[in-house]
Amino acid sequence: MPLLARMLTAPLTVQVRRGAVADLGALLSDSRVATSGRIAVAVGAGQGDQIAKIIEPTLCDAKVFHVPDGSVDAAVSLGADLRKGAYEAVVGIGGGKTIDVTKYAASLAGIPMVAVATNLSHDGICSPVSSLEHEGGKGSFGVTMPLAILVDLDFVHKAPPKLVRAGVGDVISNLSAIEDWQLGNAEHGEPIDGLAVSMARTAAEAVVNREDSVESDAFLTVLAESLILSGMAMVVAGSSRPSSGGDHEILHAVDQLFPGTSNHGELAGIGTAFCFFLREDEARLGQVVECLRRHNLPVTPQDVGLSAEQFTEAVLLAPSTRPGRYTILEHLGLSESEIRDRVERYVDAVAG
Ligand SMILES: [Zn+2]
Incomplete structure (x- = not known):
């Protein structure tokens, strides 16, 4: 055989x-x-x-x-x-x-x-x-x-707790990145790698519902292993596709337009929540926002000092930061005023 x-x-x-x-x-x-x-x-x-x-x-x-x-x-x-x-x-x-x-x-x-x-x-x-x-x-x-x-x-x-917690935002962004990959597959026949998806998703699922945080060895161990597994998922895929979708396009745009706003993981977390809002996936949005809050991570643009206008500008620029990568942002193709409207509704939806 x-x-x-x-x-x-x-x-x-x-x-x-x-x-x-x-x-x-x-x-x-x-x-x-x-x-x-x-x-x-x-x-x-x-x-x-x-x-x-x-x-x-x-x-x-x-x-x-x-x-x-x-x-x-x-x-x-x-x-x-x-x-x-x-x-x-x-x-x-x-x-x-x-x-x-x-x-x-x-x-x-x-x-x-x-x-x-x-x-x-x-x-x-x-x-x-x-x-x-x-x-x-x-x-x-x-x-x-x-x-x-x-x-x-x-x-x-x-290490500074802020930097350690940021890893949570980066690893849970896999959930959004995988949805984007599946969208690319469904809409454009983009090949999808089931093993890379399994690894990236397992990494995020292991972290997203945990009740403990960075003070605990058990949490840090799972977070470290999840980040390593995310890296491995990228090796398997041969690209960052399993760990980087619209969520990362938004963070790259914020980095480009407003350098120094925040770190990679914090922005990835906001991008993830916003992308689930755009997908109108309330269950995932609630889960992601709850996770970010539990770890004192920013949720709204204002949490990192960006106005609704600035965040709108970043979402508008986002697709150009990763040409050829199909995500919820390219899929919806929203105009500036439509994005502005979604940003405001997002802030309302996650308030409190
Ligand atoms: Zn990342």
Whole structure:
């Protein structure tokens, strides 16, 4: 009987627990990661320095690089340093920005990357995409996914809670992104990948109804695993389709028009709720809004300091941020005045 199956690219190691960082040395001495021990470490501004000190005794020869920001320039410069130093692997330690920069730099240098996440702000911790800032705003760049991923809950507990909670918004946006994908399939025959859908949906469903929040180890473990599963869903799909629909188009438009409004996950959460409002799916809208509120995440444009006019402008621009991606926004094709009307009705619907 023929054995028919597909091979999936996946990290060699996934660890989500307290004390994971202390075992980094053992992981890196694994010959599948590095044989000679020429390791580079990239740290961010947050807890990176502190972690670099903790792992120093086990990584005495490692060269530490500081990642100044989340820009393409920072990634290109780190990539050049990695190539020059002929490192075998790079460890990116920090939040979303540092990991995104290191992923892109590792891809440029053609070496594997180990991700050590210190917060859970978005699903980029284990995805094949880097989101980086450039002169024209923010862009998504395809990269190789990390070879190993460690999430150390001791450090996640010390990260700013606002950034950790943001991961909830990003993971539940899968629910909206999947609806958009199915819409593209129904309306335009766009191929849909059932395995990627299963992984992305399971990740979101595991988080959306939980009663606990970021103070709890049990919650953080599920959130971290869900973000990793979302990243894997993108690898399976070969694109960000299972985790990025109209919800993300809106967030990219807000980033473009009003940079610095809020972080990725918070905007993804608002975009998700608004897209379910546009779909007139009251059950999902209620569930998503309740989830966002439970984690103190913003729900309305006003919650992140945007007026109804500004949010309308963003929704109008949203489809152009992702040409070719069919979502509820392209499907409805609303005019500016229609969007304005929906935005006002959305704010009323979720009030209180
Ligand atoms: Zn996202």
